[in-house]
Amino acid sequence: MPAIAVDAMGGQHAPVAVVQGVADVSLHTDIECVLVGDAARIQHILEGVAYNPERIDIVHAGEVIGLDDEPQEALRSKRDASLIAALQLVQRDRCAALVTAGNSAAAILAARRELQLLPGVRQVALASVYPRTVDHQGQDPLALLLDVGATVRCEPLELVQFAVMGTAYARVISKVTAPRVALLNMGHDAGQGGEVLPAAHRQLAALSGLNFVGNIEGNERTSGRADIVVCEGLLGNIVLRLLESVATMAVDLTTSTAQRNWRWRAGMAIMASGVDRLRALADYASYGGAPILGIDHPVIKAHRRSTAQSVANAVKVAAKAVRDGVTREVAAAVAAMG
Amino acid sequence: MPAIAVDAMGGQHAPVAVVQGVADVSLHTDIECVLVGDAARIQHILEGVAYNPERIDIVHAGEVIGLDDEPQEALRSKRDASLIAALQLVQRDRCAALVTAGNSAAAILAARRELQLLPGVRQVALASVYPRTVDHQGQDPLALLLDVGATVRCEPLELVQFAVMGTAYARVISKVTAPRVALLNMGHDAGQGGEVLPAAHRQLAALSGLNFVGNIEGNERTSGRADIVVCEGLLGNIVLRLLESVATMAVDLTTSTAQRNWRWRAGMAIMASGVDRLRALADYASYGGAPILGIDHPVIKAHRRSTAQSVANAVKVAAKAVRDGVTREVAAAVAAMG
Numbered sequence: 211m212p213a214i215a216v217d218a219m220g221g222q223h224a225p226v227a228v229v230q231g232v233a234d235v236s237l238h239t240d241i242e243c244v245l246v247g248d249a250a251r252i253q254h255i256l257e258g259v260a261y262n263p264e265r266i267d268i269v270h271a272g273e274v275i276g277l278d279d280e281p282q283e284a285l286r287s288k289r290d291a292s293l294i295a296a297l298q299l300v301q302r303d304r305c306a307a308l309v310t311a312g313n314s315a316a317a318i319l320a321a322r323r324e325l326q327l328l329p330g331v332r333q334v335a336l337a338s339v340y341p342r343t344v345d346h347q348g349q350d351p352l353a354l355l356l357d358v359g360a361t362v363r364c365e366p367l368e369l370v371q372f373a374v375m376g377t378a379y380a381r382v383i384s385k386v387t388a389p390r391v392a393l394l395n396m397g398h399d400a401g402q403g404g405e406v407l408p409a410a411h412r413q414l415a416a417l418s419g420l421n422f423v424g425n426i427e428g429n430e431r432t433s434g435r436a437d438i439v440v441c442e443g444l445l446g447n448i449v450l451r452l453l454e455s456v457a458t459m460a461v462d463l464t465t466s467t468a469q470r471n472w473r474w475r476a477g478m479a480i481m482a483s484g485v486d487r488l489r490a491l492a493d494y495a496s497y498g499g500a501p502i503l504g505i506d507h508p509v510i511k512a513h514r515r516s517t518a519q520s521v522a523n524a525v526k527v528a529a530k531a532v533r534d535g536v537t538r539e540v541a542a543a544v545a546a547m548g
Numbered sequence: 549m550p551a552i553a554v555d556a557m558g559g560q561h562a563p564v565a566v567v568q569g570v571a572d573v574s575l576h577t578d579i580e581c582v583l584v585g586d587a588a589r590i591q592h593i594l595e596g597v598a599y600n601p602e603r604i605d606i607v608h609a610g611e612v613i614g615l616d617d618e619p620q621e622a623l624r625s626k627r628d629a630s631l632i633a634a635l636q637l638v639q640r641d642r643c644a645a646l647v648t649a650g651n652s653a654a655a656i657l658a659a660r661r662e663l664q665l666l667p668g669v670r671q672v673a674l675a676s677v678y679p680r681t682v683d684h685q686g687q688d689p690l691a692l693l694l695d696v697g698a699t700v701r702c703e704p705l706e707l708v709q710f711a712v713m714g715t716a717y718a719r720v721i722s723k724v725t726a727p728r729v730a731l732l733n734m735g736h737d738a739g740q741g742g743e744v745l746p747a748a749h750r751q752l753a754a755l756s757g758l759n760f761v762g763n764i765e766g767n768e769r770t771s772g773r774a775d776i777v778v779c780e781g782l783l784g785n786i787v788l789r790l791l792e793s794v795a796t797m798a799v800d801l802t803t804s805t806a807q808r809n810w811r812w813r814a815g816m817a818i819m820a821s822g823v824d825r826l827r828a829l830a831d832y833a834s835y836g837g838a839p840i841l842g843i844d845h846p847v848i849k850a851h852r853r854s855t856a857q858s859v860a861n862a863v864k865v866a867a868k869a870v871r872d873g874v875t876r877e878v879a880a881a882v883a884a885m886g
Contacts, residue, residue, distance in 0.1 A: 362741055444733075453766075454767060455768075
């Protein structure tokens with residue numbers, strides 16, 4: 211299998227966490243990675259950890275796009291950025307997929323510039339995974355929310371394409387035969403939500419091969435009713451950030467109190483499963499990142515706060531996407547929409 | 549002061565909680581209320597509680613619009629609904645304001661039909677209050693989010709009007725001289741968010757008399773940075789319901805565990821202030837409802853899960869709105885936009 215390109219400089223804990231995550235992958239899997247970034251720093255970090263040198267290459271890139279850089283401007287001025295260099299390895303087929311924990315908006319823009327849109331795709335979508343209640347045994351504890359920021363407003367057809375691409379991705383990655391798709395809306399009624407959402411609802415319901423379960427409301431988003439939740443990017447982005455912040459607040463709360471007092475620790479053990487549900491909402495480490503869908507190679511976006519473990523998981527998701535032909539499946543699904 | 553019309557039949561715990569709340573108000577304030585709904589049931593509930601008969605009138609209405617009724621259809625078919633009869637008391641100046649804990653969408657539609665839009669107002673907005681971090685002493689612990697469901701998409705000018713109306717309301721009700729207004733968006737950059745949000749940002753920044761602090765992101769929504777958060781209804785509705793559900797989940801969790809185990813109760817005492825913040829998010833009882841803004845009389849929408857205490861608080865908010873001339877202030881603020 212061709213290697214995975216990893217943007218070594220992207221994310222809040224880069225390059226240390228990224229390099230450590232890739233080092234870990236090199237020891238425990240047969241996945242090969244190319245770390246792209248400041249070669250001297252990457253080499254220095256590698257020297258401090260255990261890794262398999264046969265499975266790691268380094269490609270130097272002298273610039274870094276920061277998490278808070280204005281994306282357009284950063285892509286224009288930082289031509290030697292690790293993100294761009296890593297994408298070019300994919301574009302030239304030296305690598306099969308990209309993993310980055312860096313600036314999301316820059317990653318989306320750069321991916322659209324360096325790689326190709328799949329035939330017929332109108333807009334790429336940035337997906338996000340989040341944990342939800344599991345209704346039955348064997349159900350994936352993670353659901354997919356898209357788009358969370360590649361778009362702002364969408365046309366009905368674009369929302370339908372997100373559903374189709376998300377379904378193809380979940381089929382391959384989560385091994386769910388017929389993932390349940392829901393449309394995020396302000397009510398269950400098919401006619402609610404202005405002009406775009408009812409039209410999208412009609413098109414989704416009419417599409418064969420899609421397991422559309424109807425509208426889902428804000429208070430159901432963590433329920434097990436849907437495997438894939440579709441919405442426009444402005445809404446998805448705000449919902450995602452809000453959910454993260456509330457979950458982080460809850461976890462900070464329980465963790466800091468637990469450290470302060472033994473009585474609380476005793477209580478914690480009792481309510482562990484409940485707290486775990488909240489904690490899971492804020493636990494980026496276990497997720498492994500989510501795809502940018504609609505382009506001709508897998509691009510996996512890990513959370514900006516990714517730890518070494520999250521990066522390792524994201525690399526494994528990228529390798530799985532390559533091995534199982536996710537891009538081919540997504541392209542075929544979009545083509546089959548006619 | 550003229551009486552407040554109260555829809556006795558609206559809400560999950562109606563009519564019992566509504567009648568009890570009004571009975572309580574009759575004992576502890578000089579506010580007069582007209583309870584509108586099934587007269588025999590209202591009378592029967594009143595007979596079981598303490599109340600001041602001089603401050604409560606009953607007006608009979610034979611039908612009820614349910615929380616899950618389709619609003620258009622309900623307003624068409626249930627002409628003798630308590631909501632409509634209560635609004636007509638306001639329309640005929642028999643009452644000065646309306647309080648309802650019933651079906652929100654029906655309340656908005658019925659208010660628009662029975663009452664008048666203020667001159668120049670393009671769309672009414674349903675506001676919601678939510679607790680947030682307090683930055684400095686004397687700051688209102690509640691912030692205003694609007695719109696949360698009267699609209700779906702908005703034009704820039706409509707969002708600007710929401711900001712102006714929300715500011716006038718908060719000035720009167722929260723006694724904040726210059727409430728800080730923020731625009732809910734997917735980033736801090738003024739140019740983000742498609743076409744509508746940047747245009748709204750420009751207009752908000754240009755408006756004198758408005759304390760506009762820029763964009764606010766999903767993860768800041770519970771911060772103290774803004775007193776008023778403006779967004780279109782689809783987004784506001786989903787954000788609100790999501791926040792409620794996460795908060796309810798956190799509170800259910802702590803409450804049910806607390807009842808099960810003494811060790812947990814000990815722990816609870818330690819982390820009380822933290823849990824209180826989460827609990828406050830889910831505590832509709834203390835809020836007292838939020839206004840439908842843009843019409844010529846105060847209409848206060850209490851949460852559908854309102855208890856007697858929440859109804860009592862909502863009635864007090866409505867009385868304050870009447871006494872302090874909120875509608876006049878809102879109308880003047882919109883007129884001053886030119």
